[in-house]
Amino acid sequence: MSLCLEARQLACERDGRWLFEGLDLKIRSGEILRIEGPNGSGKTTLLKILAGQLGEYEGELYWNSTPLRKAREQFLANLLYLGHSPGVKAGLSPLENLAWYQALNGDKGSEEQRLEALAKVGLNGFEDVVAGQLSAGQQRRVALARLTLTRRALWVLDEPFTAIDRQGVTALEAQLAAHVQAGGCVLLTTHHALAVTSTVRCVQLG
Numbered sequence: 001m002s003l004c005l006e007a008r009q010l011a012c013e014r015d016g017r018w019l020f021e022g023l024d025l026k027i028r029s030g031e032i033l034r035i036e037g038p039n040g041s042g043k044t045t046l047l048k049i050l051a052g053q054l055g056e057y058e059g060e061l062y063w064n065s066t067p068l069r070k071a072r073e074q075f076l077a078n079l080l081y082l083g084h085s086p087g088v089k090a091g092l093s094p095l096e097n098l099a100w101y102q103a104l105n106g107d108k109g110s111e112e113q114r115l116e117a118l119a120k121v122g123l124n125g126f127e128d129v130v131a132g133q134l135s136a137g138q139q140r141r142v143a144l145a146r147l148t149l150t151r152r153a154l155w156v157l158d159e160p161f162t163a164i165d166r167q168g169v170t171a172l173e174a175q176l177a178a179h180v181q182a183g184g185c186v187l188l189t190t191h192h193a194l195a196v197t198s199t200v201r202c203v204q205l206g
């Protein structure tokens with residue numbers, strides 16, 4: 001099924017300043033949409049709005065042509081949102097963190113799946129280490145393991161390459177490309193130059 005998230009005449013004000021106004025954008029199956037702009041231009045704020053996490057905005061959002069407020073359940077069932085911070089629980093191991101994410105989504109999953117997802121992000125041998133003791137890049141990798149674990153079509157990713165080494169960047173780029181090739185869509189912010197350019201469109205803020 002073809003998917004489409006659309007924003008019409010989106011505007012957001014912070015502390016008496018318009019971060020963006022009259023913003024129209026669309027993201028469909030098979031596309032990567034990159035939000036660009038300098039620090040403080042509103043990229044994270046825009047992603048939160050588009051991921052349904054922030055209600056303080058003007059304009060309208062549509063999911064498959066239905067206003068998002070009426071299609072919220074279907075929208076959330078298709079959404080995987082990874083925020084600016086890795087959002088990993090420091091007191092839990094990577095394996096426990098993934099089990100916790102799955103439980104939040106009402107998905108029991110299996111340990112085998114979780115081990116496979118951690119292996120894919122290069123965390124073999126760190127599965128049972130308390131996440132608070134992992135490096136910044138390893139914590140980000142725990143969060144990124146959710147991309148493998150959770151079957152959602154729309155990925156909204158805020159700076160997913162932060163703290164990731166060169167090999168990890170290549171692997172993540174390949175994963176993004178494979179996801180859109182399989183009919184998914186990716187909305188992301190990154191200060192990193194993406195190698196997969198053919199399916200990437202850009203929206204500039206600031």
Ligand SMILES: Nc1ncnc2c1ncn2[C@@H]1O[C@H](COP(=O)(O)OP(=O)(O)OP(=O)(O)O)[C@@H](O)[C@H]1O
Nearest residue numbers: 014015019037038039040041042043044045046189
């Ligand atoms: N909850 C909030 N209340 C008031 N102002 C906020 C809030 N959240 C963000 N802002 C302000 O909105 C502006 C945009 O912030 P945002 O985090 O969206 O920028 P960004 O483009 O993602 O920046 P960066 O590239 O540094 O991550 C900033 O000036 C910030 O101070």
